[in-house]
Amino acid sequence: MKLTIAVLVGSLRKDSFNAKLADALAALAPDDVAFPRLRIDDLPLYNQDDDQAPPAAAKRLKQAIREADGVLFVTPEYNRSVPGVLKNAIDHASRPYGDSAFAGKPAGVIGVSIGAIGTACAQQHLRTVLAYLDMPTLGQPEAYLKADDVLDGDRIAEGSREFLQTWMDAYLDWVRKHV
Helix, strand or coil: CCEEEEEEECCCCCCCHHHHHHHHHHHCCCCCEECCECCCCCCCCCCHHHCCCCCHHHHHHHHHHHHCCEEEEECCCECCECCHHHHHHHHHHHCCCCCCCCCCCCEEEEEEECCCCCCHHHHHHHHHHHHHCCCCECCCCCCEEEHHHHEECCEECHHHHHHHHHHHHHHHHHHHHHC
16 A cells, blocks of 8 residues: 655754654655655744635645645654744644644654653654644654664664664554554
């Protein structure tokens, strides 16, 4: 079964660890799974006044999510929560109320940070939001990753490959179960 997994990376930084992780994870998947990374850097701040005439960037984001079989959130942690750019994208794609592009889409949540606890707090906050959005979210295995342990340049470090392959396999099984 061919799958499309929409990828939302919560970092805009040119040399983002999480963008590198997203690309490395996609390389672990079988060839019949596509991982388009969705653009969120051009979204204006969400404003409910625009719900009846959303900006073109928000329409594009919602359409890509609707066309996907699942959504993979790859996020850093800013001040013990998700980055504003990611929350803004979620707000655009889930509004107006009753017209969420996320409803029913199986989600995966993962992230990498330079800190010892990885992105544990950001992931927990994100999981709360995803529960509200009616997204069945993979619970196990959890993946709170430290950049120095997981990434070797743009690739997965050898000592982390098996764990991340297990995570990817579990997530794709989760998506197939819910599609």
